[in-house]
Amino acid sequence: MAWKAKAHYLKRLLDRALNNIGCCDLCAADVHSSYLLAQPLQQSLICQFCVDDLPYFKQELLCANLLNWPAVYKALPNIHFDKLFALAPYSYPFDTWLAQFKYSGRFELANLFSALLSAQWQSSLMAQSHFDLVLSVPLHSKKWQLRGYNQAHLIAQNFAKQLSLPYDADLLIRIKNNDSQMGKTGAQRRKNLRNNFALKQDISSKVKHVLLIDDVVTTGTTASEISKLLKQAGVQTVTLVTVCLSLPNK
Ligand SMILES: [Zn+2]
Structure with a gap:
Protein backbone atom coordinates (compact mmCIF):
# COMPACT_ATOMS: atom_id res chain seq x y z
CA MET A 1 0.00 0.00 0.00
CA LEU A 54 39.29 21.12 27.15
CA PRO A 55 41.81 21.61 30.02
CA TYR A 56 44.76 19.52 28.73
CA PHE A 57 48.21 19.31 30.27
CA LYS A 58 50.72 21.15 28.09
CA GLN A 59 52.76 18.19 26.87
CA GLU A 60 55.26 20.40 25.03
CA LEU A 61 56.34 22.06 28.31
CA LEU A 62 56.82 18.72 30.08
CA CYS A 63 58.45 16.73 27.25
CA ALA A 64 55.27 14.58 27.40
CA ASN A 65 56.29 13.21 30.81
CA LEU A 66 54.54 14.61 33.89
CA LEU A 67 57.31 13.25 36.11
CA ASN A 68 59.39 16.15 34.71
CA TRP A 69 57.13 18.43 36.73
CA PRO A 70 58.77 18.62 40.20
CA ALA A 71 55.42 18.95 42.03
CA VAL A 72 54.14 15.74 40.41
CA TYR A 73 57.39 13.84 40.94
CA LYS A 74 57.38 14.86 44.62
CA ALA A 75 53.73 13.82 45.05
CA LEU A 76 54.37 10.31 43.67
CA PRO A 77 57.11 8.82 45.89
CA ASN A 78 58.49 5.29 45.53
CA ILE A 79 57.16 4.70 42.04
CA HIS A 80 58.48 2.00 39.72
CA PHE A 81 57.19 3.35 36.40
CA ASP A 82 59.52 5.54 34.35
CA LYS A 83 57.26 8.06 32.63
CA LEU A 84 53.75 9.38 33.11
CA PHE A 85 51.65 10.59 30.19
CA ALA A 86 48.32 12.09 31.33
CA LEU A 87 45.78 13.91 29.20
CA ALA A 88 44.34 16.31 31.76
CA PRO A 89 43.99 17.13 35.45
CA TYR A 90 41.03 15.55 37.25
CA SER A 91 38.64 18.45 36.71
CA TYR A 92 35.47 19.20 34.72
CA PRO A 93 34.44 17.74 32.33
CA PHE A 94 36.85 14.79 32.70
CA ASP A 95 35.82 14.09 36.33
CA THR A 96 32.15 13.94 35.29
CA TRP A 97 32.88 11.82 32.21
CA LEU A 98 35.07 9.39 34.18
CA ALA A 99 32.34 8.91 36.80
CA GLN A 100 29.76 8.27 34.04
CA PHE A 101 32.18 5.91 32.31
CA LYS A 102 32.97 3.95 35.46
CA TYR A 103 29.60 3.81 37.19
CA SER A 104 26.92 4.52 34.54
CA GLY A 105 28.14 2.35 31.66
CA ARG A 106 28.80 5.17 29.16
CA PHE A 107 31.08 2.90 27.09
CA GLU A 108 31.22 5.36 24.19
CA LEU A 109 33.46 7.60 26.32
CA ALA A 110 36.29 5.05 25.81
CA ASN A 111 36.39 6.17 22.15
CA LEU A 112 36.60 9.82 23.16
CA PHE A 113 39.36 9.25 25.75
CA SER A 114 41.46 7.08 23.44
CA ALA A 115 41.00 9.52 20.52
CA LEU A 116 42.15 12.48 22.65
CA LEU A 117 45.03 10.48 24.15
CA SER A 118 46.29 9.22 20.81
CA ALA A 119 46.06 12.70 19.19
CA GLN A 120 48.09 14.23 22.05
CA TRP A 121 50.50 11.28 21.93
CA GLN A 122 51.12 11.49 18.20
CA SER A 123 51.84 15.23 18.46
CA SER A 124 54.26 14.78 21.36
CA LEU A 125 57.80 13.48 21.87
CA MET A 126 56.29 10.12 22.89
CA ALA A 127 55.53 9.40 19.23
CA GLN A 128 59.30 9.10 18.62
CA SER A 129 59.80 6.36 21.26
CA HIS A 130 59.54 2.64 20.63
CA PHE A 131 57.10 0.46 22.60
CA ASP A 132 56.67 -3.31 22.39
CA LEU A 133 53.37 -3.90 24.15
CA VAL A 134 50.29 -2.18 25.61
CA LEU A 135 48.74 -3.49 28.84
CA SER A 136 45.88 -2.22 31.01
CA VAL A 137 45.42 -2.23 34.78
CA PRO A 138 43.26 -5.32 35.43
CA LEU A 139 40.21 -5.65 37.64
CA HIS A 140 39.70 -8.74 39.77
CA SER A 141 37.49 -11.22 37.86
CA LYS A 142 34.70 -10.87 40.48
CA LYS A 143 34.68 -7.09 40.17
CA TRP A 144 34.82 -7.38 36.36
CA GLN A 145 31.77 -9.70 36.44
CA LEU A 146 29.92 -7.38 38.80
CA ARG A 147 30.61 -4.22 36.77
CA GLY A 148 30.47 -5.98 33.41
CA TYR A 149 33.53 -4.26 31.99
CA ASN A 150 36.98 -2.91 32.81
CA GLN A 151 37.23 0.76 31.91
CA ALA A 152 41.04 0.69 31.56
CA HIS A 153 40.75 -2.24 29.12
CA LEU A 154 38.23 -0.37 26.93
CA ILE A 155 40.54 2.66 26.67
CA ALA A 156 43.65 0.51 26.12
CA GLN A 157 42.25 -1.56 23.28
CA ASN A 158 41.19 1.57 21.35
CA PHE A 159 44.42 3.42 22.13
CA ALA A 160 46.61 0.47 21.00
CA LYS A 161 44.58 0.14 17.81
CA GLN A 162 45.00 3.82 16.98
CA LEU A 163 48.78 3.62 17.55
CA SER A 164 49.03 0.22 15.76
CA LEU A 165 50.67 -1.36 18.82
CA PRO A 166 50.05 -4.92 20.12
CA TYR A 167 47.70 -5.12 23.12
CA ASP A 168 47.47 -8.06 25.52
CA ALA A 169 44.31 -8.01 27.63
CA ASP A 170 45.06 -11.32 29.40
CA LEU A 171 48.72 -11.17 30.46
CA LEU A 172 48.19 -9.26 33.72
CA ILE A 173 45.79 -10.63 36.32
CA ARG A 174 44.60 -9.28 39.65
CA ILE A 175 44.69 -12.10 42.16
CA LYS A 176 43.20 -10.37 45.21
CA ASN A 177 39.77 -8.77 45.29
CA ASN A 178 40.60 -6.21 47.96
CA ASP A 179 38.79 -3.09 49.06
CA SER A 180 38.60 0.13 47.13
CA GLN A 181 41.75 2.27 47.36
CA MET A 182 39.73 5.44 47.87
CA GLY A 183 40.55 7.34 51.06
CA LYS A 184 43.74 5.33 51.76
CA THR A 185 47.18 6.91 52.08
CA GLY A 186 50.06 5.90 49.81
CA ALA A 187 51.54 3.59 52.47
CA GLN A 188 48.14 1.96 53.13
CA ARG A 189 47.62 1.48 49.40
CA ARG A 190 51.06 -0.11 48.97
CA LYS A 191 50.34 -2.54 51.84
CA ASN A 192 46.87 -3.27 50.43
CA LEU A 193 48.25 -3.96 46.93
CA ARG A 194 51.29 -6.07 47.87
CA ASN A 195 51.35 -9.31 45.81
CA ASN A 196 48.05 -8.25 44.27
CA PHE A 197 49.01 -8.81 40.63
CA ALA A 198 50.52 -11.68 38.66
CA LEU A 199 51.48 -12.57 35.10
CA LYS A 200 49.35 -15.30 33.57
CA GLN A 201 52.31 -16.51 31.50
CA ASP A 202 55.97 -15.65 31.00
CA ILE A 203 56.46 -12.37 29.26
CA SER A 204 58.35 -12.58 25.96
CA SER A 205 62.05 -11.68 26.21
CA LYS A 206 61.41 -9.33 23.25
CA VAL A 207 59.11 -7.14 25.37
CA LYS A 208 61.34 -4.42 26.84
CA HIS A 209 59.25 -1.24 26.73
CA VAL A 210 55.65 -1.36 27.94
CA LEU A 211 52.76 1.11 27.95
CA LEU A 212 50.42 0.60 30.89
CA ILE A 213 46.96 2.18 30.63
CA ASP A 214 44.71 3.28 33.51
CA ASP A 215 41.75 5.65 33.58
CA VAL A 216 42.81 7.77 36.60
CA VAL A 217 46.10 7.97 38.52
CA THR A 218 45.99 9.23 42.11
CA THR A 219 48.91 7.95 44.18
CA GLY A 220 50.35 5.84 41.36
CA THR A 221 50.53 2.87 43.74
CA THR A 222 48.61 0.40 41.56
CA ALA A 223 50.64 1.19 38.44
CA SER A 224 53.82 1.11 40.50
CA GLU A 225 53.11 -2.40 41.85
CA ILE A 226 52.44 -3.63 38.31
CA SER A 227 55.60 -1.92 37.03
CA LYS A 228 57.65 -3.66 39.74
CA LEU A 229 56.23 -7.03 38.66
CA LEU A 230 56.93 -6.34 34.97
CA LYS A 231 60.51 -5.29 35.70
CA GLN A 232 61.10 -8.44 37.76
CA ALA A 233 59.99 -10.31 34.61
CA GLY A 234 62.58 -8.55 32.41
CA VAL A 235 60.81 -5.40 31.19
CA GLN A 236 63.17 -2.39 31.07
CA THR A 237 60.79 0.60 31.05
CA VAL A 238 57.12 1.14 31.89
CA THR A 239 55.32 4.27 30.70
CA LEU A 240 52.04 4.91 32.45
CA VAL A 241 49.31 6.42 30.25
CA THR A 242 46.18 7.80 31.87
CA VAL A 243 43.24 10.06 31.07
CA CYS A 244 43.50 12.05 34.31
CA LEU A 245 45.99 12.72 37.04
CA SER A 246 44.31 13.38 40.37
CA LEU A 247 46.97 14.16 42.94
CA PRO A 248 45.81 13.40 46.51
CA ASN A 249 47.09 16.69 47.95
CA LYS A 250 46.33 18.98 45.00
ZN1 LIG B 1 30.64 21.52 22.03
Missing part, protein backbone atom coordinates in the same frame (compact mmCIF):
# COMPACT_ATOMS: atom_id res chain seq x y z
CA ALA A 2 1.24 3.49 -0.87
CA TRP A 3 1.00 4.90 2.67
CA LYS A 4 3.02 1.97 4.02
CA ALA A 5 5.81 2.59 1.47
CA LYS A 6 5.77 6.28 2.34
CA ALA A 7 5.99 5.56 6.09
CA HIS A 8 8.90 3.16 5.44
CA TYR A 9 10.68 5.84 3.37
CA LEU A 10 10.21 8.48 6.09
CA LYS A 11 11.51 6.07 8.74
CA ARG A 12 14.63 5.43 6.63
CA LEU A 13 15.19 9.18 6.27
CA LEU A 14 14.80 9.66 10.03
CA ASP A 15 17.23 6.81 10.78
CA ARG A 16 19.81 8.30 8.42
CA ALA A 17 19.41 11.74 9.97
CA LEU A 18 19.74 10.36 13.50
CA ASN A 19 22.82 8.33 12.59
CA ASN A 20 24.61 11.08 10.71
CA ILE A 21 24.18 14.01 13.05
CA GLY A 22 25.76 13.92 16.49
CA CYS A 23 25.11 16.37 19.29
CA CYS A 24 28.01 17.70 21.40
CA ASP A 25 28.05 16.24 24.92
CA LEU A 26 29.05 19.61 26.39
CA CYS A 27 27.37 22.37 24.36
CA ALA A 28 24.72 20.53 22.27
CA ALA A 29 26.13 21.87 18.96
CA ASP A 30 26.18 19.56 15.92
CA VAL A 31 29.29 17.36 15.82
CA HIS A 32 31.14 16.99 12.54
CA SER A 33 34.73 15.85 12.00
CA SER A 34 37.08 17.35 14.60
CA TYR A 35 40.83 17.71 15.06
CA LEU A 36 43.23 18.03 17.98
CA LEU A 37 46.76 19.36 17.28
CA ALA A 38 46.14 18.69 13.57
CA GLN A 39 45.36 15.02 14.30
CA PRO A 40 41.91 13.85 13.10
CA LEU A 41 39.79 12.60 16.01
CA GLN A 42 37.77 9.44 15.50
CA GLN A 43 34.95 10.38 17.81
CA SER A 44 31.51 11.90 17.56
CA LEU A 45 30.86 13.08 21.12
CA ILE A 46 32.17 16.63 21.25
CA CYS A 47 32.39 19.49 18.76
CA GLN A 48 35.56 21.19 17.53
CA PHE A 49 35.04 24.19 19.84
CA CYS A 50 34.85 21.94 22.93
CA VAL A 51 37.78 19.77 21.73
CA ASP A 52 39.92 22.93 21.62
CA ASP A 53 38.60 24.19 24.96
Whole structure:
Protein backbone atom coordinates (compact mmCIF):
# COMPACT_ATOMS: atom_id res chain seq x y z
CA MET A 1 0.00 0.00 0.00
CA ALA A 2 1.24 3.49 -0.87
CA TRP A 3 1.00 4.90 2.67
CA LYS A 4 3.02 1.97 4.02
CA ALA A 5 5.81 2.59 1.47
CA LYS A 6 5.77 6.28 2.34
CA ALA A 7 5.99 5.56 6.09
CA HIS A 8 8.90 3.16 5.44
CA TYR A 9 10.68 5.84 3.37
CA LEU A 10 10.21 8.48 6.09
CA LYS A 11 11.51 6.07 8.74
CA ARG A 12 14.63 5.43 6.63
CA LEU A 13 15.19 9.18 6.27
CA LEU A 14 14.80 9.66 10.03
CA ASP A 15 17.23 6.81 10.78
CA ARG A 16 19.81 8.30 8.42
CA ALA A 17 19.41 11.74 9.97
CA LEU A 18 19.74 10.36 13.50
CA ASN A 19 22.82 8.33 12.59
CA ASN A 20 24.61 11.08 10.71
CA ILE A 21 24.18 14.01 13.05
CA GLY A 22 25.76 13.92 16.49
CA CYS A 23 25.11 16.37 19.29
CA CYS A 24 28.01 17.70 21.40
CA ASP A 25 28.05 16.24 24.92
CA LEU A 26 29.05 19.61 26.39
CA CYS A 27 27.37 22.37 24.36
CA ALA A 28 24.72 20.53 22.27
CA ALA A 29 26.13 21.87 18.96
CA ASP A 30 26.18 19.56 15.92
CA VAL A 31 29.29 17.36 15.82
CA HIS A 32 31.14 16.99 12.54
CA SER A 33 34.73 15.85 12.00
CA SER A 34 37.08 17.35 14.60
CA TYR A 35 40.83 17.71 15.06
CA LEU A 36 43.23 18.03 17.98
CA LEU A 37 46.76 19.36 17.28
CA ALA A 38 46.14 18.69 13.57
CA GLN A 39 45.36 15.02 14.30
CA PRO A 40 41.91 13.85 13.10
CA LEU A 41 39.79 12.60 16.01
CA GLN A 42 37.77 9.44 15.50
CA GLN A 43 34.95 10.38 17.81
CA SER A 44 31.51 11.90 17.56
CA LEU A 45 30.86 13.08 21.12
CA ILE A 46 32.17 16.63 21.25
CA CYS A 47 32.39 19.49 18.76
CA GLN A 48 35.56 21.19 17.53
CA PHE A 49 35.04 24.19 19.84
CA CYS A 50 34.85 21.94 22.93
CA VAL A 51 37.78 19.77 21.73
CA ASP A 52 39.92 22.93 21.62
CA ASP A 53 38.60 24.19 24.96
CA LEU A 54 39.29 21.12 27.15
CA PRO A 55 41.81 21.61 30.02
CA TYR A 56 44.76 19.52 28.73
CA PHE A 57 48.21 19.31 30.27
CA LYS A 58 50.72 21.15 28.09
CA GLN A 59 52.76 18.19 26.87
CA GLU A 60 55.26 20.40 25.03
CA LEU A 61 56.34 22.06 28.31
CA LEU A 62 56.82 18.72 30.08
CA CYS A 63 58.45 16.73 27.25
CA ALA A 64 55.27 14.58 27.40
CA ASN A 65 56.29 13.21 30.81
CA LEU A 66 54.54 14.61 33.89
CA LEU A 67 57.31 13.25 36.11
CA ASN A 68 59.39 16.15 34.71
CA TRP A 69 57.13 18.43 36.73
CA PRO A 70 58.77 18.62 40.20
CA ALA A 71 55.42 18.95 42.03
CA VAL A 72 54.14 15.74 40.41
CA TYR A 73 57.39 13.84 40.94
CA LYS A 74 57.38 14.86 44.62
CA ALA A 75 53.73 13.82 45.05
CA LEU A 76 54.37 10.31 43.67
CA PRO A 77 57.11 8.82 45.89
CA ASN A 78 58.49 5.29 45.53
CA ILE A 79 57.16 4.70 42.04
CA HIS A 80 58.48 2.00 39.72
CA PHE A 81 57.19 3.35 36.40
CA ASP A 82 59.52 5.54 34.35
CA LYS A 83 57.26 8.06 32.63
CA LEU A 84 53.75 9.38 33.11
CA PHE A 85 51.65 10.59 30.19
CA ALA A 86 48.32 12.09 31.33
CA LEU A 87 45.78 13.91 29.20
CA ALA A 88 44.34 16.31 31.76
CA PRO A 89 43.99 17.13 35.45
CA TYR A 90 41.03 15.55 37.25
CA SER A 91 38.64 18.45 36.71
CA TYR A 92 35.47 19.20 34.72
CA PRO A 93 34.44 17.74 32.33
CA PHE A 94 36.85 14.79 32.70
CA ASP A 95 35.82 14.09 36.33
CA THR A 96 32.15 13.94 35.29
CA TRP A 97 32.88 11.82 32.21
CA LEU A 98 35.07 9.39 34.18
CA ALA A 99 32.34 8.91 36.80
CA GLN A 100 29.76 8.27 34.04
CA PHE A 101 32.18 5.91 32.31
CA LYS A 102 32.97 3.95 35.46
CA TYR A 103 29.60 3.81 37.19
CA SER A 104 26.92 4.52 34.54
CA GLY A 105 28.14 2.35 31.66
CA ARG A 106 28.80 5.17 29.16
CA PHE A 107 31.08 2.90 27.09
CA GLU A 108 31.22 5.36 24.19
CA LEU A 109 33.46 7.60 26.32
CA ALA A 110 36.29 5.05 25.81
CA ASN A 111 36.39 6.17 22.15
CA LEU A 112 36.60 9.82 23.16
CA PHE A 113 39.36 9.25 25.75
CA SER A 114 41.46 7.08 23.44
CA ALA A 115 41.00 9.52 20.52
CA LEU A 116 42.15 12.48 22.65
CA LEU A 117 45.03 10.48 24.15
CA SER A 118 46.29 9.22 20.81
CA ALA A 119 46.06 12.70 19.19
CA GLN A 120 48.09 14.23 22.05
CA TRP A 121 50.50 11.28 21.93
CA GLN A 122 51.12 11.49 18.20
CA SER A 123 51.84 15.23 18.46
CA SER A 124 54.26 14.78 21.36
CA LEU A 125 57.80 13.48 21.87
CA MET A 126 56.29 10.12 22.89
CA ALA A 127 55.53 9.40 19.23
CA GLN A 128 59.30 9.10 18.62
CA SER A 129 59.80 6.36 21.26
CA HIS A 130 59.54 2.64 20.63
CA PHE A 131 57.10 0.46 22.60
CA ASP A 132 56.67 -3.31 22.39
CA LEU A 133 53.37 -3.90 24.15
CA VAL A 134 50.29 -2.18 25.61
CA LEU A 135 48.74 -3.49 28.84
CA SER A 136 45.88 -2.22 31.01
CA VAL A 137 45.42 -2.23 34.78
CA PRO A 138 43.26 -5.32 35.43
CA LEU A 139 40.21 -5.65 37.64
CA HIS A 140 39.70 -8.74 39.77
CA SER A 141 37.49 -11.22 37.86
CA LYS A 142 34.70 -10.87 40.48
CA LYS A 143 34.68 -7.09 40.17
CA TRP A 144 34.82 -7.38 36.36
CA GLN A 145 31.77 -9.70 36.44
CA LEU A 146 29.92 -7.38 38.80
CA ARG A 147 30.61 -4.22 36.77
CA GLY A 148 30.47 -5.98 33.41
CA TYR A 149 33.53 -4.26 31.99
CA ASN A 150 36.98 -2.91 32.81
CA GLN A 151 37.23 0.76 31.91
CA ALA A 152 41.04 0.69 31.56
CA HIS A 153 40.75 -2.24 29.12
CA LEU A 154 38.23 -0.37 26.93
CA ILE A 155 40.54 2.66 26.67
CA ALA A 156 43.65 0.51 26.12
CA GLN A 157 42.25 -1.56 23.28
CA ASN A 158 41.19 1.57 21.35
CA PHE A 159 44.42 3.42 22.13
CA ALA A 160 46.61 0.47 21.00
CA LYS A 161 44.58 0.14 17.81
CA GLN A 162 45.00 3.82 16.98
CA LEU A 163 48.78 3.62 17.55
CA SER A 164 49.03 0.22 15.76
CA LEU A 165 50.67 -1.36 18.82
CA PRO A 166 50.05 -4.92 20.12
CA TYR A 167 47.70 -5.12 23.12
CA ASP A 168 47.47 -8.06 25.52
CA ALA A 169 44.31 -8.01 27.63
CA ASP A 170 45.06 -11.32 29.40
CA LEU A 171 48.72 -11.17 30.46
CA LEU A 172 48.19 -9.26 33.72
CA ILE A 173 45.79 -10.63 36.32
CA ARG A 174 44.60 -9.28 39.65
CA ILE A 175 44.69 -12.10 42.16
CA LYS A 176 43.20 -10.37 45.21
CA ASN A 177 39.77 -8.77 45.29
CA ASN A 178 40.60 -6.21 47.96
CA ASP A 179 38.79 -3.09 49.06
CA SER A 180 38.60 0.13 47.13
CA GLN A 181 41.75 2.27 47.36
CA MET A 182 39.73 5.44 47.87
CA GLY A 183 40.55 7.34 51.06
CA LYS A 184 43.74 5.33 51.76
CA THR A 185 47.18 6.91 52.08
CA GLY A 186 50.06 5.90 49.81
CA ALA A 187 51.54 3.59 52.47
CA GLN A 188 48.14 1.96 53.13
CA ARG A 189 47.62 1.48 49.40
CA ARG A 190 51.06 -0.11 48.97
CA LYS A 191 50.34 -2.54 51.84
CA ASN A 192 46.87 -3.27 50.43
CA LEU A 193 48.25 -3.96 46.93
CA ARG A 194 51.29 -6.07 47.87
CA ASN A 195 51.35 -9.31 45.81
CA ASN A 196 48.05 -8.25 44.27
CA PHE A 197 49.01 -8.81 40.63
CA ALA A 198 50.52 -11.68 38.66
CA LEU A 199 51.48 -12.57 35.10
CA LYS A 200 49.35 -15.30 33.57
CA GLN A 201 52.31 -16.51 31.50
CA ASP A 202 55.97 -15.65 31.00
CA ILE A 203 56.46 -12.37 29.26
CA SER A 204 58.35 -12.58 25.96
CA SER A 205 62.05 -11.68 26.21
CA LYS A 206 61.41 -9.33 23.25
CA VAL A 207 59.11 -7.14 25.37
CA LYS A 208 61.34 -4.42 26.84
CA HIS A 209 59.25 -1.24 26.73
CA VAL A 210 55.65 -1.36 27.94
CA LEU A 211 52.76 1.11 27.95
CA LEU A 212 50.42 0.60 30.89
CA ILE A 213 46.96 2.18 30.63
CA ASP A 214 44.71 3.28 33.51
CA ASP A 215 41.75 5.65 33.58
CA VAL A 216 42.81 7.77 36.60
CA VAL A 217 46.10 7.97 38.52
CA THR A 218 45.99 9.23 42.11
CA THR A 219 48.91 7.95 44.18
CA GLY A 220 50.35 5.84 41.36
CA THR A 221 50.53 2.87 43.74
CA THR A 222 48.61 0.40 41.56
CA ALA A 223 50.64 1.19 38.44
CA SER A 224 53.82 1.11 40.50
CA GLU A 225 53.11 -2.40 41.85
CA ILE A 226 52.44 -3.63 38.31
CA SER A 227 55.60 -1.92 37.03
CA LYS A 228 57.65 -3.66 39.74
CA LEU A 229 56.23 -7.03 38.66
CA LEU A 230 56.93 -6.34 34.97
CA LYS A 231 60.51 -5.29 35.70
CA GLN A 232 61.10 -8.44 37.76
CA ALA A 233 59.99 -10.31 34.61
CA GLY A 234 62.58 -8.55 32.41
CA VAL A 235 60.81 -5.40 31.19
CA GLN A 236 63.17 -2.39 31.07
CA THR A 237 60.79 0.60 31.05
CA VAL A 238 57.12 1.14 31.89
CA THR A 239 55.32 4.27 30.70
CA LEU A 240 52.04 4.91 32.45
CA VAL A 241 49.31 6.42 30.25
CA THR A 242 46.18 7.80 31.87
CA VAL A 243 43.24 10.06 31.07
CA CYS A 244 43.50 12.05 34.31
CA LEU A 245 45.99 12.72 37.04
CA SER A 246 44.31 13.38 40.37
CA LEU A 247 46.97 14.16 42.94
CA PRO A 248 45.81 13.40 46.51
CA ASN A 249 47.09 16.69 47.95
CA LYS A 250 46.33 18.98 45.00
ZN1 LIG B 1 30.64 21.52 22.03
